[in-house]
Amino acid sequence: xxEIFFTFSKVIAALYVTLVTLLFFFQERxxxxxxxxxxxxxxxxxQNFEEVYATTADGIQINGLLFKAKASxxxxxxxxxxxxxxxSWGEVASAYTDLNYDVFMIDYRGxxxxxxxxxxxxxxxxxxxxxYKHLQKSxxxxxxxxxxxxxxxxxxxxxASLNQPKMLVLQSxxxxxxxxxxxxxxxIPTFILKYKIKSHAYLATCDMPVAIFHxxxxxxxxxxxxLKLKTDHKEKxxxxxxxxxxxxxxxxxxxxxxxxxxxxx
Numbered sequence: 090x091x092e093i094f095f096t097f098s099k100v101i102a103a104l105y106v107t108l109v110t111l112l113f114f115f116q117e118r119x120x121x122x123x124x125x126x127x128x129x130x131x132x133x134x135x136q137n138f139e140e141v142y143a144t145t146a147d148g149i150q151i152n153g154l155l156f157k158a159k160a161s162x163x164x165x166x167x168x169x170x171x172x173x174x175x176x177s178w179g180e181v182a183s184a185y186t187d188l189n190y191d192v193f194m195i196d197y198r199g200x201x202x203x204x205x206x207x208x209x210x211x212x213x214x215x216x217x218x219x220x221y222k223h224l225q226k227s228x229x230x231x232x233x234x235x236x237x238x239x240x241x242x243x244x245x246x247x248x249a250s251l252n253q254p255k256m257l258v259l260q261s262x263x264x265x266x267x268x269x270x271x272x273x274x275x276x277i278p279t280f281i282l283k284y285k286i287k288s289h290a291y292l293a294t295c296d297m298p299v300a301i302f303h304x305x306x307x308x309x310x311x312x313x314x315x316l317k318l319k320t321d322h323k324e325k326x327x328x329x330x331x332x333x334x335x336x337x338x339x340x341x342x343x344x345x346x347x348x349x350x351x352x353x354x
Contacts, residue, residue, distance in 0.1 A: 113281040120240075120266075120284060121207055122172035123200040130202060134179050136186060143195075143223040145215045152202040153195040153220060156182040162353070163232035163255065164191040166224055168217055168241030168248075174201030181340045188353045190234070195220040210284045217244045221252060231255050234353070237262070239310060239336070243286035250291040256352070257299045260339050261307055264289050264314045272311060292322050299326045300352060302345055304334030 132140060138156045145151060154175050165185045169178040175196050182192040197216045198205035207213060224233060233254040237245025242262035249257045263269050265287040267279050292299065299322070303315035312330070319328045331344050339345050 113283075116281070116283060117207055120171060121197075121199070123197075124172070124174040124176065125199075126174055126176060126201045128202055130176070132176065132179065134182070136183055138179070138182070141223065143219050145198075145219045147212070147215060149198050149205040149212075149216070150203065151195050151198065151216055151219055153193060153223070154179055154182075156186050156192040158186040158189045158191050160189050161191045162189045163234060164193055164224060164228050165234045165236050165258075166221060166245075166248075166254070167192055167194040168235070168237040168245045169194060169196075170239035170241055176201065184340050184346065184349070185353075188350060190353060193220065193224055210286065213244055213284075213286075214247050217248045218251065221248050234258060236260070238339070239263075243288040243291070246288045246291035246295065247286070249297065250294045254297055257295060257297055258349075258352075259288075259299065259301045259318075261303055261310050261336055262288055262301060262314060262318060263310050264317045268314065268317075269310065289318055289321050292318065292325070295325065297325075300348075301326055301328045302339060302348070303328070303330060304336060304339065305330050305332050306335045309336035 132138070132154065134156070136156060138154050141153045141155055143151050143153060152175065156179070167181070175194060178194060182194070185192045195216065196203040197207065197213060199207050230253050234256045235245045235249045235254045236258040237243070238260040242259040243266070245257060245259060266284050267282060270277065270279050270282055301315050301318060303312055305312050315328055319326050329348055331339070331342060334342055
């Protein structure tokens with residue numbers, strides 16, 4: 090009986106090690122879900138926009154879209170979630186152009202028409218920093234609002250911590266990807282995670298006002314993430330819980346739109 094138990098234990102241990110190894114080498118496929126677009130793809134939206142390219146320090150061309158408001162008060166630098174491309178994310182721009190803010194958004198490397206592929210966390214930071222520097226050619230920082238949704242929320246915290254935008258807006262943010270891993274996959278050791286994205290640490294060096302919007306019913310990034318960020322940074326963060334909202338649909342939610350209108354005015 091002891092031999093059977095010992096053999097069974099060895100099999101379980103081997104399977105566990107195999108699982109952890111596979112997760113380490115293939116984690117990009119579990120985190121990022123890019124939609125690739127042909128380089129000749131023509132974007133079509135029901136508002137004015139221009140397509141731009143910016144080149145990162147490591148030579149990757151990042152594709153972006155700049156949506157223009159009729160009477161611009163500034164610009165929202167919108168960092169999107171982990172799936173899709175600008176083809177779909179561009180649809181959210183009207184929520185901000187309707188409030189007289191231009192909107193600039195990029196596809197991270199490997200997404201849409203952007204070159205390269207994501208292999209480490211620093212590449213993501215390079216992409217969003219490149220986008221911010223491009224914005225600074227046309228806008229002063231007191232006219233820039235950095236906004237990040239889901240995956241993009243941590244990237245927004247990072248770029249805001251390195252600069253001085255007017256405001257930081259976070260939609261469905263996570264405390265860190267390590268925290269997310271501990272919450273959702275407690276049996277997997279966090280040292281295998283190449284993408285830490287420590288939102289809470291980046292917020293510590295942000296001096297601008299921070300607004301967090303989070304659906305209380307969020308089934309992807311638990312609402313407690315926003316509460317932890319608020320607890321860590323009470324003075325600079327205003328938290329807006331949205332009671333009847335999950336992870337998706339925030340941009341079109343009436344409560345978000347109403348509060349956003351007040352903030353941007």
